[in-house]
Amino acid sequence: MGAHAIKVVQVRTGSGDRVVLEKSAYLPWRGSREEPGTSSAEVLKSVVRDCGLSAGRARSALRDPGMTIRRLSLPRMPEAELREALKWKIRKELGEDASEVIVDYVGLGDSAEEGRGQQDLMAFAVKKSALEAHLGLLRETGLRLESVEPLATALLHLCSRLPELSSDQACIVLDCGASQTEWILAHKGRPLFIRHLPFAGQQLTASLQEAFGIEADAAEDMKHRYGIEGKADDKADRPEAARSVAQVLWPQIEELLMEIRYSLGYVQDHLNPAPPLGSILLAGAGSELPGLVALLEKQLGLPCRLLPELAALGLSISGDFEARGPVRSSAGLAAALGLALRKV
Numbered sequence: 001m002g003a004h005a006i007k008v009v010q011v012r013t014g015s016g017d018r019v020v021l022e023k024s025a026y027l028p029w030r031g032s033r034e035e036p037g038t039s040s041a042e043v044l045k046s047v048v049r050d051c052g053l054s055a056g057r058a059r060s061a062l063r064d065p066g067m068t069i070r071r072l073s074l075p076r077m078p079e080a081e082l083r084e085a086l087k088w089k090i091r092k093e094l095g096e097d098a099s100e101v102i103v104d105y106v107g108l109g110d111s112a113e114e115g116r117g118q119q120d121l122m123a124f125a126v127k128k129s130a131l132e133a134h135l136g137l138l139r140e141t142g143l144r145l146e147s148v149e150p151l152a153t154a155l156l157h158l159c160s161r162l163p164e165l166s167s168d169q170a171c172i173v174l175d176c177g178a179s180q181t182e183w184i185l186a187h188k189g190r191p192l193f194i195r196h197l198p199f200a201g202q203q204l205t206a207s208l209q210e211a212f213g214i215e216a217d218a219a220e221d222m223k224h225r226y227g228i229e230g231k232a233d234d235k236a237d238r239p240e241a242a243r244s245v246a247q248v249l250w251p252q253i254e255e256l257l258m259e260i261r262y263s264l265g266y267v268q269d270h271l272n273p274a275p276p277l278g279s280i281l282l283a284g285a286g287s288e289l290p291g292l293v294a295l296l297e298k299q300l301g302l303p304c305r306l307l308p309e310l311a312a313l314g315l316s317i318s319g320d321f322e323a324r325g326p327v328r329s330s331a332g333l334a335a336a337l338g339l340a341l342r343k344v
Contacts, residue, residue, distance in 0.1 A: 002063060004178030004202065005029045005285070005325075006047050007336040010054065011315075019341060020316045025051045026285070026325035026332055041140040048141045051324060058143035059339040061154040062134055065180075068094060068125040069150070069194045071108075073118045090125040100128050106153060108190055122191050124150045147342070151175065151335055152184050152194045158330075158338035159281055160189040161313055169278030172260070172302070175334065176286030178202045181256070183263055187275050195263050199256040201286040204249055211248040227290030228253055246291070253292075257299050280304040283334035285327050307331045 001007075010023040027047055070093075074085055086103045094101070108120040131148065138145050155175055156165070164171040165186050175182040181197040201223075208219035222245055230239075230246030231253070268274050280302050282293060287306055297304040307330045310317060315337075330337060 001029060001044070001060070002177050002179070003029075005327075006044070007327075007333050008047065008051060008053065009333055009336040009340050010051075010056075011340045014316070017314070018316060019314070020318050021310060021321060021340075022318045023051060023053065023321070024323045024328060024333055024336075026327035041137050044137060045141050048143065052322075053143070056144065057146040058138065058141075059147045059149075059342060060134070060138055060145070061151045061335045061339060062126065062131065062148050063151045063177075064126050064130045064134070065196075066127060066130060067150065068123075069152070070123050070125075071120065071193060072123050073120050076117055076119050086123050086125075090123070094125070101125050102128050102131050104149075106191060108192070122194065147339075149339075149342075151182055152191055154335045154338040154342070155182065155184065155283060156186055156189060156191060156338065157341045158307070158313065158334055159186065159283075161341070162281070162308070164279050164281055165189050167278055168275065170275040171278055172264075172280045174260075174280065174282050174284075174287065176201065176282065176284040176289070176292075178286070181284070181286070183260065185263070185267055192271060192275075193263070193267055195259075197256065197259045197263075199252060199259070199286075201289075203252060204286075204289075207248050207252065208245065223249075223289065225290070227292065228295060229291035231291065231295070253295065257296075260300065277302055282306050283331050285332040287331050288329065307334055310337075313337070 006025070006027050006029045008023070008025040009021060012020050012022060014020060025047065029043070068090060072089065074082065077085065083103060086105060087101060090101055090103055103123060103125045105121045105123045108122060110119055134148060135145065155173055159165050159173055166188065170185055170187040170192065173184040173186055176199065178201045181199040183195040183197050184191050185193045204223055205216060205219045208214070208222055209216060212219070212222070226242040226245040228246045228249050230242035230244070231250055264277070280296055280300065282304065293304050293306060307313070310330050313330060327333065
């Protein structure tokens with residue numbers, strides 16, 4: 001459930017690693033679907049009902065702006081003691097009562113600093129009140145909630161099926177959302193560093209609205225039609241409209257590039273040894289902005305591509321497959337697909 005849309009997939013599992021995709025939906029979530037006086041729970045229930053989702057087990061990603069994400073090194077210890085140690089460190093950093101914080105982690109293996117008996121891990125902490133609000137909303141749908149996890153790990157479940165994340169080189173995963181972009185440096189399927197970047201689809205739309213004095217729907221159409229292609233290759237034969245749109249969006253693209261370079265510099269300074277970079281994978285509906293892939297590849301000097309289509313991810317498509325909404329690509333549905341593949 002993002003700031004702009006609800007992304008839903010329904011799958012069933014077959015023998016071995018076979019996963020069959022039965023339904024998908026990408027539906028407006030805030031504003032256009034939510035009538036005055038209608039609660040978020042009612043909107044979510046209507047989506048579940050309209051999509052005809054089966055009352056099976058459900059998984060959800062939590063994208064809370066207050067979530068704290070830290071890479072830490074701690075002495076090797078039993079899991080129960082490790083969780084208490086994590087709570088203490090988070091409480092010390094945030095000044096929060098440990099009882100009001102939910103902490104989880106992904107193990108990254110032994111620390112690179114040999115002989116210290118340390119283990120590296122990626123820790124995630126969120127206020128209990130934020131998690132309970134998310135759980136309460138989901139429970140009202142009538143689905144049987146099985147798990148909630150950070151967006152970053154949901155994305156990596158999906159990306160780990162690709163060769164980029166199984167090689168000896170690190171891969172940058174960018175999930176371009178409506179309210180923020182998730183930056184993940186992954187190596188062999190595990191997150192080395194995670195950051196939230198301010199680049200957001202809603203900001204791009206707002207910039208076009210202000211520059212051209214148009215409504216949001218017209219700005220969205222202009223963004224998806226032209227994107228930054230007028231700037232990406234500087235071709236003289238680009239329509240004037242394409243060049244004008246690219247000029248408006250370019251300051252935010254420059255900020256995105258600056259944040260990516262800053263993040264890479266931070267990794268080089270703080271991760272020793274840092275694995276060599278191999279490629280960039282783009283996910284999220286905002287990743288399909290025209291010209292973005294080519295521009296990132298040119299500016300950062302790394303191969304860059306969108307997540308491949310559904311069949312290339314090892315998913316079987318049901319003969320009765322149903323898709324709702326304007327987005328049907330793996331990039332737009334990435335987080336939901338990753339949740340569905342969590343146990344495979």
